[in-house]
Amino acid sequence: METTATAIKIEKIKTSKISQVDFDNLAFGSVFTDHMLVCDYKNGAWQTPEIMPYQAISLEPSAKIFHYGQSIFEGMKAYKDDHGDAFLFRPSDNHRRLNISANRMCIPEIPKAYFMDGLKELINLDKDWIPQKDGSSLYIRPFIFASGKGFHASPADEYKFLICLAPSGAYFSGKVKVLIEETYSRSANGGVGFAKTGGNYAGQFFPTQLAVKEGYNQVIWTDDNTHENIEEAGAMNIFIRINDTLITAPTSDRILDGITRKSILEIAQAEGIRTEVRKITVPEVVEAAKNGSLKEMFGAGTAAVVSPIAAFGYRGTDYDLPELTDSYASRFKKIITDIQYNRSEDPFGWRQKV
Amino acid sequence: METTATAIKIEKIKTSKISQVDFDNLAFGSVFTDHMLVCDYKNGAWQTPEIMPYQAISLEPSAKIFHYGQSIFEGMKAYKDDHGDAFLFRPSDNHRRLNISANRMCIPEIPKAYFMDGLKELINLDKDWIPQKDGSSLYIRPFIFASGKGFHASPADEYKFLICLAPSGAYFSGKVKVLIEETYSRSANGGVGFAKTGGNYAGQFFPTQLAVKEGYNQVIWTDDNTHENIEEAGAMNIFIRINDTLITAPTSDRILDGITRKSILEIAQAEGIRTEVRKITVPEVVEAAKNGSLKEMFGAGTAAVVSPIAAFGYRGTDYDLPELTDSYASRFKKIITDIQYNRSEDPFGWRQKV
Ligand SMILES: Cc1ncc(COP(=O)(O)O)c(C=O)c1O
Ligand SMILES: Cc1ncc(COP(=O)(O)O)c(C=O)c1O
Numbered sequence: 001m002e003t004t005a006t007a008i009k010i011e012k013i014k015t016s017k018i019s020q021v022d023f024d025n026l027a028f029g030s031v032f033t034d035h036m037l038v039c040d041y042k043n044g045a046w047q048t049p050e051i052m053p054y055q056a057i058s059l060e061p062s063a064k065i066f067h068y069g070q071s072i073f074e075g076m077k078a079y080k081d082d083h084g085d086a087f088l089f090r091p092s093d094n095h096r097r098l099n100i101s102a103n104r105m106c107i108p109e110i111p112k113a114y115f116m117d118g119l120k121e122l123i124n125l126d127k128d129w130i131p132q133k134d135g136s137s138l139y140i141r142p143f144i145f146a147s148g149k150g151f152h153a154s155p156a157d158e159y160k161f162l163i164c165l166a167p168s169g170a171y172f173s174g175k176v177k178v179l180i181e182e183t184y185s186r187s188a189n190g191g192v193g194f195a196k197t198g199g200n201y202a203g204q205f206f207p208t209q210l211a212v213k214e215g216y217n218q219v220i221w222t223d224d225n226t227h228e229n230i231e232e233a234g235a236m237n238i239f240i241r242i243n244d245t246l247i248t249a250p251t252s253d254r255i256l257d258g259i260t261r262k263s264i265l266e267i268a269q270a271e272g273i274r275t276e277v278r279k280i281t282v283p284e285v286v287e288a289a290k291n292g293s294l295k296e297m298f299g300a301g302t303a304a305v306v307s308p309i310a311a312f313g314y315r316g317t318d319y320d321l322p323e324l325t326d327s328y329a330s331r332f333k334k335i336i337t338d339i340q341y342n343r344s345e346d347p348f349g350w351r352q353k354v
Numbered sequence: 355m356e357t358t359a360t361a362i363k364i365e366k367i368k369t370s371k372i373s374q375v376d377f378d379n380l381a382f383g384s385v386f387t388d389h390m391l392v393c394d395y396k397n398g399a400w401q402t403p404e405i406m407p408y409q410a411i412s413l414e415p416s417a418k419i420f421h422y423g424q425s426i427f428e429g430m431k432a433y434k435d436d437h438g439d440a441f442l443f444r445p446s447d448n449h450r451r452l453n454i455s456a457n458r459m460c461i462p463e464i465p466k467a468y469f470m471d472g473l474k475e476l477i478n479l480d481k482d483w484i485p486q487k488d489g490s491s492l493y494i495r496p497f498i499f500a501s502g503k504g505f506h507a508s509p510a511d512e513y514k515f516l517i518c519l520a521p522s523g524a525y526f527s528g529k530v531k532v533l534i535e536e537t538y539s540r541s542a543n544g545g546v547g548f549a550k551t552g553g554n555y556a557g558q559f560f561p562t563q564l565a566v567k568e569g570y571n572q573v574i575w576t577d578d579n580t581h582e583n584i585e586e587a588g589a590m591n592i593f594i595r596i597n598d599t600l601i602t603a604p605t606s607d608r609i610l611d612g613i614t615r616k617s618i619l620e621i622a623q624a625e626g627i628r629t630e631v632r633k634i635t636v637p638e639v640v641e642a643a644k645n646g647s648l649k650e651m652f653g654a655g656t657a658a659v660v661s662p663i664a665a666f667g668y669r670g671t672d673y674d675l676p677e678l679t680d681s682y683a684s685r686f687k688k689i690i691t692d693i694q695y696n697r698s699e700d701p702f703g704w705r706q707k708v
Binding site: 066075146154155171183186197198206 | 411
């Protein structure tokens with residue numbers, strides 16, 4: 001860290017809620033820790049960050065978040081090793097991406113020190129909340145939204161930056177079955193698909209619910225123009241293994257530049273796995289499924305980690321993926337989580353002790 | 355109205371704020387009336403609507419509005435005639451469109467009675483706030499957002515429906531100069547462009563700010579694929595007059611189905627003005643500007659009413675529109691506002707007394 005945040009104001013909770021939490025049965029992102037970080041942007045500047053008891057926030061009904069969707073967020077995790085030390089995974093990349101999203105959504109950038117110091121201070125305070133059970137972790141949600149007032153459709157003059165923490169279990173339970181979407185779209189050329197902004201998620205709910213009704217867990221988005229190119233899933237980037245080559249779509253202004261995705265590409269290189277970052281079409285994948293060269297598909301993301309896909313649906317047909325004993329997905333998952341939970345060396349320099 | 359809402363609970367303000375308001379110098383949507391309507395959706399149903407003093411609302415930091423952008427809104431106006439009677443313009447169409455947006459965004463539909471009865475009750479209570487000055491009106495903002503909790507990217511289980519009122523002056527001050535956008539896009543095929551949802555607006559701020567820096571007021575969106583077809587502006591549908599024919603793009607899943615737009619098409623028909631609802635390309639408009647057949651361009655929307663465009667920019671060149679004495683824009687504006695302010699007959703049946 002280059003700079004230090006202005007001294008963070010801290011108000012501790014009187015009595016912790018932690019004893020009420022069943023750490024053996026955690027859902028994803030539905031229980032919150034004792035504290036949160038709040039930082040207000042007003043009069044053209046971010047004010048002193050404050051850590052305070054997790055509590056409701058009060059907003060004017062005309063706050064622009066309610067009307068014009070000016071919001072961005074990040075998704076990160078904190079992990080605990082056997083000694084009780086806490087770690088983050090590539091947190092600077094989340095900060096950088098938050099500011100990329102900020103620029104596209106006309107939200108003021110958050111200084112790195114505010115983000116990093118605030119994050120670490122908060123996690124230290126609520127360190128006991130980091131689950132130690134395998135597969136569980138402390139999900140971290142930094143977010144910024146427009147709190148400024150008025151019905152004029154223009155950027156707000158006030159914002160709130162918050163960090164909340166949620167001890168969480170797995171994002172997906174069980175095997176993931178995906179539907180390749182050809183009617184609805186997630187993002188436009190020249191749009192906001194690469195930004196982690198609320199509207200990108202709300203827009204996915206309806207098509208995803210249609211897919212869920214047909215027995216799928218997630219939609220695989222294709223480009224809005226030809227619906228031929230595989231882009232990404234709702235909260236994961238997508239990898240496809242044909243024979244022994246690992247393929248993923250290039251990032252663009254329609255696709256989120258996932259941190260898990262780029263980590264996997266680096267690990268693959270270190271492991272001597274051949275990768276191709278290129279357009280991959282649905283017909284190519286269907287053909288590979290038919291001729292047996294399609295070995296794996298998996299999603300990659302902070303929440304879902306590495307999620308093997310069991311089958312994909314396309315134009316009324318379901319294509320099952322083979323069950324491999326030594327899959328790329330399981331190799332990547334082990335390497336990444338071993339780094340995250342401090343169970344292995346970290347040749348990439350990704351792990352950061354809190 | 356077919357049904358009546360459950361009796362609305364009403365809590366009146368103790369002392370009105372109205373004397374503090376300068377009705378001669380109203381901005382757009384920045385002053386709010388004494389009351390607002392609030393209705394909660396929980397346990398699978400909309401609860402009893404309440405009218406209460408305009409006040410801040412309290413939300414959990416994990417409320418889904420902050421994270422996943424599940425929000426929709428409408429924009430309407432109430433007008434007052436010389437006798438002090440209040441009127442709405444095609445309010446059922448706003449209710450219908452709100453529910454169209456609701457479906458796309460996985461938000462529960464709001465029953466018509468809740469919307470209409472709540473609206474009328476609220477306006478009656480704050481009737482004194484309807485400005486009588488020409489060009490001013492009471493801007494009405496019905497909106498629904500996800501108040502349900504959790505970081506899982508899926509539809510919320512709780513929502514809030516509110517109606518707020520803002521006595522407002524004109525949306526644009528002065529002549530409108532627009533830039534035809536070829537890099538950024540507003541919406542995708544198969545996306546949410548036809549829904550009045552927050553994210554569609556936040557996504558426009560950045561390209562609009564770039565245009566504003568170059569001296570334009572608004573961006574004219576083109577399709578995200580070819581950038582050849584003229585679609586709409588940030589908060590207005592677009593009409594183009596070539597010789598004596600009035601042209602506007604067909605609505606689609608990328609374009610908001612504007613109530614002002616369809617009113618103008620009906621008025622044009624009644625007035626014997628030739629209209630064409632068809633794709634209109636940028637090259638066609640530029641050609642028409644060059645050969646003198648381009649007579650008018652104007653925007654149409656509730657906030658902006660009918661806004662003549664003085665010039666458009668395209669690939670570094672500005673094309674000025676002629677100044678006509680008897681423009682279509684001024685004719686439509688007069689006919690519409692005469693109906694709205696109860697200054698003329700209403701052969702279309704659009705006006706509704708509150
Ligand atoms: C749309 C989308 N794509 C991909 C990802 C994966 O990104 P990351 O690996 O940085 O978590 C996420 C979630 O974070 C996402 O929301
Ligand atoms: C994107 C967009 N297009 C068009 C319009 C015009 O629609 P209406 O005439 O119903 O107000 C609006 C505003 O309401 C809008 O937000």
